[in-house]
Amino acid sequence: MSNAMTHHPSRNLRRDVAFPVVGAVLLFGLFLGAGLLYQGLLGGHERLVTFALIDAVIVLGMQIYIGNTGILSFGHIGFGAIAGYAFALSAISPVEKLKRVSDAPFGLVDVQLDPWTSIAVAVVVVVLVAAVVGVGLARSGAESGAVSATVITLALLFVTHELARNWPDLTGGDRAGLSFRIGGALDTRVPIYLALFGTILVARLFAQSRAGRLAVAAREDNLAARAMGVNPLVQQMLGLLLSVAVVGVGASLRVYEKGSILPGDFFFNLTLVTLVMLIVGGRRSVTGALLGVGVITAGRELARRLGQDGFEIFGIGLDDAPLDWIFRENLKTVFLGSAMLAFMIWRPAGLLDDWELDRWLRSRFGRRRSEQPTTPPVVEFDDTDALVVREVDVAFGGFQALRDVSIDAGRHEVVGIIGPNGAGKTTLLNVITGLVPSDSGTVVLGGVDLTGRPSFEIARHGLVRTFQNLRLFSALTVRENIEVSALVAQKARDHQPPDVDALVAAAGLWEVRDRRARELDYGTSRRLELARAAAMSPSFLLLDEPTSGMSDAESTAMIEQVRLMAGVIGAGVVVIDHDLNFITGICDRIYCLDCGHVIAEGTPAEIQADPAVQAAYLGSSAQG
């Protein structure tokens, strides 16, 4: 199966980089143009524009993590503080350091590096810190969800602030701070331009990279991503390190431009400002983040002017206006807080949601495959990989959900599991795919013991499932949904899946391949979930009620669909369903569960004739 998704690696690469580069040039040009326009025509402060450029670097740095992983971080400005101090301590001259921090530890007093090396030092330092913090984030995020990860980032912000305030030997303390004598502020904006352009490009390339796409999949549905073989912690860590490195550059530039650093510089206020910029524009989009920086900078400037001059802006004044009492000094903060609140309540996705300039350009001008690919050939299955489940017990509290359950499935067959509601069918599937731990028993695939392994490892070994209550990556397009598993399969499976486009076509999704998953109707969503699982090229497809909620005609069509998908990847099938037509129509063998126990096993005909099955599954009416 070498006709994988990398048809022409070099051309794909060129195309994958060309649009982001063009997009980055345009975005950078637009952003800078707006700034220069304000500076030139409207008499805005030069410093305002300079700081907007630097803030854009920091906000895009935050976007790389927050936007792609969906985890809210208050800690990035804390990382910024660490980078800022690291930069200041390496760049300030020993003479100045003697005045401010004469007792600095680690012999830092005698260090002096040029500003550009200092930025590199700052980035290295802060990335190292982030690696340590990232382990904590990953562990607590995995155990108790994104909320606790967020609180840890908040704690980080406070730790750095406390350290900065109370470790005067290193930071100069709360009042004195560290200030520069290396020729004052930056005398040219060129380094800032370079940093911003580079940041835009890096942020877009990351979002398009394998790591970025898998992170986004986990953002959309963590559980489903893990069931497709994604270990979100890896992508989140990569995202964090890259994002913190960019924030480190931005923070260093900020300190450089400002000429000093105080503990309060990288604390609550900057956190608020940067977060508002990020969410107003749209945190899932690089374009949106830049737009947010522009909008909020303009809004703050307006609020500041209103606060300063009363109700007077650009020379148009209303003396003693009745609204004077509103426009006071601290209007900025009210403006920022209200903007955050208003967007969260009325438009949480921000102005642009996940719209990207370069993606739009690609959809307009990019060349794309227009002819529908033919259905891939049926693949010979490899029957050495049997699935063997032995003596599984699961109890939830006092409730015995599964008792001594054993099933076998070969890759040449379709095995059904039926049983009344609450019989333990989904629990069995959850145990097999590692979502629920079993109290005892084993799950073995092709001689490899998978019992108790994390679900993403089980998926990579070849057991991939669908969900009873559809779990698609809802913001991603149909094709992108399937690409996620294909990306995982590329690395994790030696047996490669068919080309993504061919799978899309085979699943009957060709017409809707660029639609978002959340826009699909129910039956189409089911087909997509099946195709997404198939793109992992698993040894077994485990389907949890693939026809639930379908009409008879649809479920009959689903039989063909499941056979086709299993055929083109050579996989065995284990399927749970209520629909007897479907089950008897597709299965070679059926297990019947009741009250967590296997009460019968056999061919569809045998199962239908079994009195125990009739009593348990079909109910008393079938007996009478």
Place this chain on the structure above:
Amino acid sequence: MAELLQNLIDGLGRGSIYALLALGVAVIFGVMHLLNFAHGELITVSGYAAFWALDAGWSWYLVVPLIVLVSVATSLVIERVAFSRVRGADDFTLLLTSFGVHFVVSAIFLLYVSASVKTFSRPGWVTNTFAVGSLRIEVFDTVVIGVTVLALIGTSLLLQRTMFGLALRAAAADFDTARLMGVRSDSVIRGAFALSGALAGIAGIFWLMRAGSTVPSAGVNPMLKGVLAALIGGLGSLRGAVLGGLALGMAEVLLRSRLPDSVASLTEGVVFLLIALLFIFRPQGLIAVAHAERV
């Protein structure tokens, strides 16, 4: 030994206030899955109410119930204005909404009242101490501990013995199922905010008595302590929140008195580091709450 005992009593006093704050945070997390970063603003608002009342010549006997009332009212207003509009939204939206409320409230005081510190007189007994053997015990700490115990008993009676308590616990365990069983989500959520406001009010009385002043940013510290304590205890667990508050107070007092002088000023930082370590080794907090997603 005597010093340790002294620390324990001090820590218990401090931890009691944190426990009340954390319990308020946990109650709301239970019904809405909202980690309330605006919790401290209840103390900001009631702090200004206390300042104005005392300034107008009210006695502390009147100010104490006023603080609780204002805190409950503020909690309900915030729920109505902001949180009721984002019910059921994702974590990200909920977190930033509460963060936004936090900023708006403090900014409003900054803008329309004053950025400067407003001080008020504290009741005389706050600084009194009495001796038991070699121990010097603050009257204040004993009052705090006593009132906290009463408040916790009251809360647990409310949760265990009343229909509202049953509904709230049911909602905290499984909100959707509770609704299907006829629990009215509106009244449970509002009740939770009222309860959380009352607990914050009681904590606020002590917080303000000890501080003797208020500023627009007065809510940051209580918010942080409450949120961290709830997290240490295990998000969503009410008992955990109380335990987390006591642990946090105890840790602060012990560290402050035991750390060498040169790093004593870094106590807060060290506490944060300890919390981070706790999460690396016990990510679910002290009391784990099952929150498995149903598939």
